[in-house]
Every structure is written in structure tokens, then in C-alpha cells.
Amino acid sequence: xxxxxxxxxxxxxxxxxxxxxxxxxxxxxxxxxxxxxxxxxxxxxxxxxxxxxxxxxxxxxxxxxxxxxxxxxxxxxxxxxxxxxxxxxxxxxxxxxxxxxxxxxxxxxxxxxxxxxxxxxxxxxxxxxxxxxxxxxxxxxxxxxxxxxxxxxxxxxxxxxxxxxxxxxxxxxxxxxxxxxxxxxxxxxxxxxxxxxxxxxxxxxxxxxxxxxxxxxxxxxxxxxxxxxxxxxxxxxxxxxxxx
Amino acid sequence: xxxxxxxxxxxxxxxxxxxxxxxxxxxxxxxxxxxxxxxxxxxxxxxxxxxxxxxxxxxxxxxxxxxxxxxxxxxxxxxxxxxxxxxxxxxxxxxxxxxxxxxxxxxxxxxxxxxxxxxxxxxxxxxxxxxxxxxxxxxxxxxxxxxxxxxxxxxxxxxxxxxxxxxxxxxxxxxxxxxxxxxxxxxxxxxxxxxxxxxxxxxxxxxxxxxxxxxxxxxxxxxxxxxxxxxxxxxxxxxxxxxxxxxxxxxxxxxxxxxxxxxxxxxxxxxxxxxxxxxxxxxxxxxxxxxxxxxxxx
Numbered sequence: 023x024x025x026x027x028x029x030x031x032x033x034x035x036x037x038x039x040x041x042x043x044x045x046x047x048x049x050x051x052x053x054x055x056x057x058x059x060x061x062x063x064x065x066x067x068x069x070x071x072x073x074x075x076x077x078x079x080x081x082x083x084x085x086x087x088x089x090x091x092x093x094x095x096x097x098x099x100x101x102x103x104x105x106x107x108x109x110x111x112x113x114x115x116x117x118x119x120x121x122x123x124x125x126x127x128x129x130x131x132x133x134x135x136x137x138x139x140x141x142x143x144x145x146x147x148x149x150x151x152x153x154x155x156x157x158x159x160x161x162x163x164x165x166x167x168x169x170x171x172x173x174x175x176x177x178x179x180x181x182x183x184x185x186x187x188x189x190x191x192x193x194x195x196x197x198x199x200x201x202x203x204x205x206x207x208x209x210x211x212x213x214x215x216x217x218x219x220x221x222x223x224x225x226x227x228x229x230x231x232x233x234x235x236x237x238x239x240x241x242x243x244x245x246x247x248x249x250x251x252x253x254x255x256x257x258x259x260x261x262x263x264x265x266x
Numbered sequence: 267x268x269x270x271x272x273x274x275x276x277x278x279x280x281x282x283x284x285x286x287x288x289x290x291x292x293x294x295x296x297x298x299x300x301x302x303x304x305x306x307x308x309x310x311x312x313x314x315x316x317x318x319x320x321x322x323x324x325x326x327x328x329x330x331x332x333x334x335x336x337x338x339x340x341x342x343x344x345x346x347x348x349x350x351x352x353x354x355x356x357x358x359x360x361x362x363x364x365x366x367x368x369x370x371x372x373x374x375x376x377x378x379x380x381x382x383x384x385x386x387x388x389x390x391x392x393x394x395x396x397x398x399x400x401x402x403x404x405x406x407x408x409x410x411x412x413x414x415x416x417x418x419x420x421x422x423x424x425x426x427x428x429x430x431x432x433x434x435x436x437x438x439x440x441x442x443x444x445x446x447x448x449x450x451x452x453x454x455x456x457x458x459x460x461x462x463x464x465x466x467x468x469x470x471x472x473x474x475x476x477x478x479x480x481x482x483x484x485x486x487x488x489x490x491x492x493x494x495x496x497x498x499x500x501x502x503x504x505x506x507x508x509x510x511x512x513x514x515x516x517x518x519x520x521x522x523x524x525x526x527x528x529x530x531x532x533x534x535x536x537x538x539x540x541x542x543x544x545x546x547x548x549x550x551x552x553x554x555x556x557x558x559x560x561x562x563x564x
Binding site: 075109116118122125126127132 | 428431432434435437438439442443445446447448
């Protein structure tokens with residue numbers, strides 16, 4: 023059970039018009055583990071997540087999620103299958119209240135299981151008390167850290183099996199980053215599989231189980247934490263001297 | 267007494283503006299797009315409905331749903347061909363220009379369907395009544411009542427129901443709403459269909475008080491509805507209601523004072539003044555003061 027692959031990506035290629043952003047990426051994520059995708063700017067990390075979440079279509083390759091081929095399926099279908107993306111820069115709905123943001127996150131089951139959704143919101147409030155305090159405040163009026171919490175909570179409302187997170191630390195103060203990362207660690211400990219894309223490599227190294235390094239659309243490393251710490255060149259090139 | 271009577275006439279006439287402005291507000295609120303073809307799409311719906319009615323010779327009870335059906339159909343046509351292909355941020359200007367193109371196209375089709383220029387329109391035949399020495403047009407009282415009900419129902423639907431949350435989520439950020447699994451394409455189409463139904467009700471009520479329809483009706487709708495919405499507040503449903511009444515009131519007084527030719531001059535002067543003093547409309551946000559809410563939608 024421990025080694026069950028929740029996500030398998032084989033030779034994925036995605037391009038923006040003429041420019042190829044992914045040139046054959048093959049990664050896999052184990053069920054219940056925290057998989058980190060690292061790499062410098064423009065490496066194709068976000069493109070990879072967008073392709074996995076069905077926002078971009080791939081030209082080549084295969085994506086298998088929970089034993090099912092989901093290559094180039096629509097985002098709405100993927101959300102129902104249990105794949106949720108927490109986008110970079112949070113992208114909460116600024117003019118919706120915190121509670122309405124959470125309801126929007128439960129979009130796919132809003133019509134069918136309204137009561138269950140309310141229960142889930144209570145559970146979210148128990149986990150993030152600050153969101154309960156702010157439940158009728160407009161999302162756009164909250165601080166960056168609170169918005170990130172809301173973005174994570176909103177993604178959780180779709181009951182994901184796999185959570186894709188794009189740069190959760192972007193634009194946040196170091197203290198808040200620590201808080202967000204402990205939330206991620208906590209969610210993972212509760213059994214949610216996570217694929218985390220992060221530029222802040224040293225932070226990711228603290229909590230991740232498996233690591234992939236992308237550079238210019240290609241994956242140049244994949245392995246456990248021990249393995250990545252041993253690879254000196256990789257460390258120098260992508261993580262900076264201070265990392266590890 | 268005379269001024270009270272003029273005020274009443276003006277406000278009652280303004281209810282037609284309110285009805286049209288609500289449809290504009292709905293589309294602008296959800297999609298952040300100005301649909302210049304709105305009036306023409308209503309004219310086309312009405313023209314087709316009249317043509318069908320001519321063939322079938324139905325009673326007014328059946329005529330109303332026919333009007334609503336064709337108005338929503340023509341709105342869907344506008345959405346599919348003019349807004350759906352340009353649904354990115356870069357498409358704001360393109361979609362407005364193509365809505366202008368569709369406006370011309372629909373107006374042309376409508377005038378082919380209404381060849382004799384002025385065409386009679388079934389009237390509800392509600393009589394005018396007198397109360398305390400003042401005269402009230404019964405059909406216009408009905409208009410103002412229905413405009414009020416529609417704006418209240420829409421307001422409740424948008425702010426208190428789960429469909430409203432989806433609508434506002436799409437309006438906040440269509441891309442993020444997609445991430446939540448929302449079919450934004452469908453939401454946009456449904457918004458236009460809803461605007462078509464609203465516009466159909468508006469068109470029917472307005473035309474039945476006039477008992478006639480001319481090929482200029484589309485232009486009239488677009489101009490008056492747009493101005494009423496801008497005065498009331500961009501994308502604000504309650505603003506659209508009050509904006510229409512205010513426009514009607516001011517038009518009535520100015521055209522009484524200075525003659526009927528001043529009606530249109532008044533309309534656009536008010537628009538200019540409002541745009542200078544409060545660019546977001548009277549009940550909308552002050553878009554310069556409050557940059558953060560610049561993107562405020564319904």
C-alpha cells in the first residue's frame with residue numbers, strides 16, 4: 023500500500039504555441055507522500071502542474087492518476103476525480119466572503135450534498151480558526167498568509183486525493199512561510215498525497231519525501247531526500263550554497 | 267401639482283429604462299463585458315416573435331413566452347459568436363467591437379422582418395386611473411412593479427443562493443473558477459439566456475405600453491439601458507433599477523421645461539456629468555478612489 027503510485031507521468035510534453043515548455047517529463051508520486059518538484063525559474067514547474075490539472079493540454083505523453091489514464095481531460099472532470107490545484111499567488115475570489123470562497127471550492131458537489139458541504143466547512147473552521155473568525159469578511163481584504171490558508175482550505179473542499187500546490191511560499195514573510203509549510207506537512211501526515219512545486223528549495227527539503235529537479239523543461243534528477251542531499255552539483259546549481 | 271404629475275410620468279416612464287438596464291447589468295456584472303448588441307438582440311427576438319405570431323395567430327398569453335424564447339435565443343447567438351470566442355482578458359475590446367458588428371447585423375435582419383417600419387404590438391390594455399387629482403398609467407405602474415420584483419429576485423439569487431456564488435466566482439475570476447471545476451462557458455451562456463429572458467420581459471412590457479414596434483427599438487434599448495446602468499452603477503443590480511427611474515424623472519422635467527428636443531440632450535448630459543463626478547455610477551464603486559474594488563462586480 024505504501025508504494026502505491028497515485029500519479030504517474032510519462033514523457034509529458036507541453037508547449038505554449040511555438041515554445042516547448044515541457045520536453046518529456048516523467049515523474050511519479052506515491053500515495054500518501056509529499057513529492058516536491060524543484061527547479062529554477064522557467065524550468066517548467068508550473069507548466070507541469072497546469073498540464074496535470076487539465077488547464078493546459080499536452081502534446082505527448084501520458085498521465086495516470088489513481089490507476090486511470092487522465093491525459094488531457096477537462097479540469098472539471100479531474101476535480102471530480104480528486105485532483106485539486108492550489109494555484110500560485112493564491113487566486114482566491116477577492117469579492118466573495120471567506121465562506122463563499124469555501125463553497126465555491128466545493129463546486130462539484132454543491133448541488134448534491136449541501137449538508138455534507140456545511141459539515142466540511144465546520145471541519146475546515148476547526149482546522150483553521152482564523153478562517154472561522156473571518157468567515158463573513160471579503161477574501162480580498164485578508165493578509166497574504168490568510169489568503170494562502172484560504173486557498174488551501176478551498177482546495178480541500180473538493181475532497182482531493184491528490185493536492186497539487188504551486189509555490190505556496192511566494193510573496194509571504196518567512197514566519198508565515200513556516201506556518202504554511204507546517205500546514206502542508208500536517209495535511210500530508212493525515213494521508214493526503216501532495217505534489218508541491220517550490221522555488222524555496224531549502225524549505226521544501228525540510229518536509230518533502232521525494233524530489234524531482236526540473237531544468238529547461240527536462241527532469242534532471244529524481245530521488246529521495248538522502249539522494250538529493252548527496253548530489254553536490256545539483257545543490258550548487260539549483261538550491262544555492264546555503265541549502266541543505 | 268403639475269410638477270408632481272410630471273415627476274410621476276417621468277418615473278413611470280423610467281421603469282422601462284430600469285427593465286432594460288437590469289439585463290445590461292447582469293451581463294456586465296458576470297462577464298465584465300459591454301454588450302452593445304443587447305438592444306438589437308431584443309429587437310430581433312421581438313421581430314421573430316411577431317413574424318411567428320402572424321403565422322399562428324395566437325393569443326397574447328402564448329405570445330409572451332414566444333417573445334421570451336426568441337429573445338433568449340438571440341442573446342445566446344450573440345454570446346456564442348461575439349463573446350465566447352473572445353473570453354480572455356485580451357478580448358475585452360475585440361468583443362465590444364464584434365458586439366457592434368452583431369448589432370448592425372441583427373438590426374438589419376429585424377428591419378427585413380418588419381418591412382412596414384412601424385408594426386403594431388399587442389397591448390395589455392390596462393387603463394389609466396386617477397388618484398387624488400393625479401393621473402397614473404396602469405401599464406407603467408405594472409412595469410415599475412415588475413422591474414422592482416425582478417431586481418429584488420435577481421439580487422437575492424445572486425447573493426443568497428449557491429448558483430449566485432458560482433456566478434460571482436466566475437465574475438471574480440473565470441480562470442480560478444475553472445480550477446474549482448466550474449464550467450465557465452456554460453455559466454456565460456446561461457447568463458446570456460437569463461439576460462435574454464429579462465430583456466424579453468422588458469421588451470414586451472415597454473412595447474405593449476407603446477402598442478407599436480419600430481426598427482429603432484434596438485438602438486433605443488441599447489442607448490437608454492446602457493445610460494441608465496452607467497448612471498445607476500456599473501454592474502449593480504439595484505443601481506440599474508434606480509438609475510432607470512432617475513433618468514426617466516430628469517428627462518421628463520427637462521423636456522417639459524425646454525421642449526421635447528431636450529430629452530436626448532438631457533440623457534447624455536446626465537451621463538457625462540455622472541461619468542465626471544462618479545465614474546463607477548451613483549451606486550457603484552468609485553473606481554478611482556477605491557482601486558482595489560475597481561473590479562467589483564455584481
